[in-house]
Amino acid sequence: MSEEKKHDGLSRRSFLKGVGGGVVGTAVLTSSRRTSAAEQYGDVVGPDAVEITLNVNGQKRTLTVDPRVTLLDALRDQLSLTGSKRVCNKGQCGACTLICNGRTVLACSMLAIDADGADVETIEGLKTGDQLHPVQEEFIKNDALQCGFCTPGFIMSSVALLRKNPSPSMEEIKYAVSGNLCRCGTYPHVFKAVHDAAQAMKKGG
Ligand code: FES
Ligand code: FES
Structure with missing residues (x-):
């Protein structure tokens, strides 16, 4: 053919x-x-590992990460800062909330390389010496935790709120922690703890 x-x-x-x-x-x-x-x-960048520098809780930390590694995994697995919790690992529960350059972020949903050079604050950096942060103190006093997996995220969201707004209304408190979920149902205690922390901080506590 x-x-x-x-x-x-x-x-x-x-x-x-x-x-x-x-x-x-x-x-x-x-x-x-x-x-x-x-x-x-x-x-x-990548696929090889990349060197980044983070200012974590006031300390300069240099680490080498794969470009796909999240900020949460870098902190937990490389710097042993396990206070920020890995629960849903997909931006839905708020357990990994920390403060990056003054703003709350979900560390499970941010690449470590995108935090290069940033100021990162985790729950481990809140206390001063042996003195807990007033928000931490009030969470304890108000029994605002049960299993505790959600607690660091709630506390970081609350600390960020009180820095911006030292006298929040109850509605503003609820809104500020609306991205944080608690399976144990501690919400009323959390709201009261944040309210009491605001009062204590105004008195210099
Ligand atoms: S672990 Fe990041 S939002 Fe749930
Ligand atoms: S205290 Fe258990 S999830 Fe909130």
């Missing part, structure tokens, strides 16, 4: 030309996507 002989209206040569064109087209498309991603996001 001739190469050019039509078979069901399509010759083998024209079919191969079509496939070849598709492959070339895909390669060009992939290449242009890479170019636009690089333009959009800047330098691409």
Whole structure:
């Protein structure tokens, strides 16, 4: 059979030309996507490990992380700062909440490389010497925890709130911790603890 002989209206040569064109087209498309991603996001890091520096609880810490490692895993697994809890690990429960450059973040949903150079505050850094932070004191006094897995996240959200707003209303307290979930149902105690901490801090506690 001739190469050019039509078979069901399509010759083998024209079919191969079509496939070849598709492959070339895909390669060009992939290449242009890479170019636009690089333009959009800047330098691409990895796949090798990257050295980053974090200012964690006032201490400069240099560590080497794979680009895919989250801030939470870097803190827990490399710096042994296990106060921030890994519960849902997908940005839904708030147990990993910490303060990064003055703002609360979910450490399970932030890459460690994106925190390079940042000031990171975890629950371990709240106390001064042997003195717990007033929010920690009031959580204890108000019995605002049971299993405790959610507690560091609630406390970090509350500390961030009281820095911005030293006299929050009950509605503002509830809103500030609305991203933190507690399976043990300690919410009323948490709200009272944050309210009492605000009072104590105003009195210099
Ligand atoms: S562990 Fe990060 S939000 Fe649940
Ligand atoms: S105290 Fe157990 S989840 Fe909140």
